[in-house]
Amino acid sequence: MPTYRDEAVILRTHKLGEADRIVIMLSRRHGKIRAVAKGVRRTSSKFGSRLEPFMVADVQLYQGRSLDIVQQAESLGAYGSEIAVHYDRYTAASAMVETADRLSDSEATSDQYLLLVGGLRALSRGEHVPRSILDSYLLRVMALSGWAPSFDDCARCGTPGPHTTFVAQLGGVVCSQCAPAGSPRVAEKTLELLRSLLRGDWDAVDAASVAETSAASGLVGAYAQWHLERGIRSLAHVIDQSGEAR
Numbered sequence: 200m201p202t203y204r205d206e207a208v209i210l211r212t213h214k215l216g217e218a219d220r221i222v223i224m225l226s227r228r229h230g231k232i233r234a235v236a237k238g239v240r241r242t243s244s245k246f247g248s249r250l251e252p253f254m255v256a257d258v259q260l261y262q263g264r265s266l267d268i269v270q271q272a273e274s275l276g277a278y279g280s281e282i283a284v285h286y287d288r289y290t291a292a293s294a295m296v297e298t299a300d301r302l303s304d305s306e307a308t309s310d311q312y313l314l315l316v317g318g319l320r321a322l323s324r325g326e327h328v329p330r331s332i333l334d335s336y337l338l339r340v341m342a343l344s345g346w347a348p349s350f351d352d353c354a355r356c357g358t359p360g361p362h363t364t365f366v367a368q369l370g371g372v373v374c375s376q377c378a379p380a381g382s383p384r385v386a387e388k389t390l391e392l393l394r395s396l397l398r399g400d401w402d403a404v405d406a407a408s409v410a411e412t413s414a415a416s417g418l419v420g421a422y423a424q425w426h427l428e429r430g431i432r433s434l435a436h437v438i439d440q441s442g443e444a445r
Contacts, residue, residue, distance in 0.1 A: 201261055201262045202259065202260070202261050202262070202270070203229070203259070203260055203262065204257065204258065204259045204260075205226040205227055205228050205229050205232070205257075205258060205260075206226060206227040206228075206255065206256070206257055206258075206275060206312070207224035207225060207226040207227070207232060207255070207256055207258050207312075208224060208225045208226075208253075208254070208255050208296070208299070208312065208315050208316060208319065209222060209223075209224055209250055209251060209252050209253065209254045209255075209256065209296075210223045210224060210225055210231075210252065210296045210297075210299055210300045211223045211252055211296065211297075211300060212250065212251070212252065214240070215235060217240075218237070218238050218239070218240045218241050219235055219236065219237050219238065219239065219240065220235070220236045220239050220240055220250065221233065221234070221235055221236075221266065222234050222235075222236050222250050222269060223300060224258070225299050225300075225307055225311065225312055225315060226258075226307075226312065227309050227312045227313070228309065230307035230308075231300075231307045232260065232267060233265075233266050233267070234258075234260055234263075234266055234267040234268060234269050235263075235266050235267070235268050235269065236250050236268075236269040236272075237268065237269075239269075246269075246271065246272040246273075249272040249273070249274045249277075250269065250272055251279050252279065252292075252293075252296060253278050253279040253282050253283075253292050253296065253319055253323075254274065254276065254277060254278065254279045255274070255275045255276030255278065255316055255319070256272045256273060256274055256275055257272070257273045257274075257275050258271065258272045258273075259271040259272075276316065276319070276320060276323075278292075278319045278320060278322070278323035281322075281323040281324070281325075282319070282322050282323050285325075285329075287329040287330070287437075288322045288323070288325070288329045290329075290433060290436045290437045291322060291329035291330060291332060291333040291437055292318075292319060292322050292329075293433040293436070294333055294337075294431055294433035294434050294437055295315060295318055295319065295333060295336050295337075296315070297431055297432065297433045298336075298337060298340060298423065298427065298431055299311065299315050299340070301427050301429065301431070302340070302344055302427075308343065310343050311340060311343055311344075314336065314339055314340055314343065315336070315340075318332055318333075318335075318336040326401075327401060327404065327405060328405075328412070329437075330412065330416055330437060331396065331404050331405075331412060333437060334396050334412075334415060334416055334419040335396040335397070335399060335404070337419050337420075337422075337423040338393070338396050338397045338419060338422075338423075339397060339399070341422065341423060341426060342397065344426075346370075346426045347397075348370060348371035348393075348397070348422055349370055349371035349372055350371055350372055350390050350393050350394050350397070351372070351394075352372075353372065353373050353374040353377055354366075354369050354370035354371040354372060354373055355369050355370070355373050355374075355377040356373075356374065356376070356377055358374040358376070358377075360372060360374075361387070361390070362374050362375075363384045363385055363386075363387065363390070364378040364382045364383070364384055364385070365382070365383065365384075365385045365390075365418055366378065366379065366382050367418070367421045367422040367425045367426075368425055371422075372385070372390070385414070385418065386411075386414070388407075388408075388411050389411050389414045389415050389418070391403070392404065392407045392411050392412065392415045393415050393418065393419070395407075396415065396419070420434050
């Protein structure tokens with residue numbers, strides 16, 4: 200069908216001409232969508248504000264050759280305004296949508312859409328520390344994409360854990376036989392926090408110390424960026440609980 204509807208998260212936008220905008224979206228049923236929203240930069244546009252990053256919308260599109268055309272957009276989740284006024288929420292959300300955009304079209308599934316919507320909703324409501332929401336999202340989206348990290352058994356040879364050496368390039372914790380020389384050791388409390396972030400155990404995550412969350416964030420960032428093969432630029436601006444950008 201040339202015309203279709205779907206729910207979508209707005210990942211990023213680009214100006215096109217004097218009044219149009221290219222919109223990149225992650226949708227629930229059609230994966231990533233690249234579309235043109237005509238006239239949305241005019242002040243008279245009825246749905247321009249619904250097509251801003253971090254917003255969730257019910258969109259109707261016309262299927263084009265290279266870019267689809269947005270015909271209608273109704274707001275489903277106006278998360279952008281609450282996220283944009285808080286620097287820590289904004290930078291965490293930016294890293295989340297950048298990661299979603301970096302994943303290939305074949306990996307853009309309904310589960311990834313729902314995970315991103317849930318993360319943006321939690322950020323807009325201030326339910327948890329923004330960096331922890333981001334870390335949980337990164338671990339879980341990596342798992343959905345087939346890159347689930349191991350925090351128990353050796354990621355290289357499968358030797359039962361516990362192990363305390365973490366190597367992002369090898370897929371998580373590794374045994375002493377597989378660990379490259381000089382590999383960093385990780386405290387058991389940090390590993391338990393990583394397991395909680397992957398499970399979405401927020402009682403345990405919220406109870407963790409600043410030192411533990413900071414250490415876990417560094418490992419999560421290294422792991423995600425290694426598997427995406429390119430750096431997540433927004434991570435350089437994300438603030439953790441210690442008040443430092445990581």
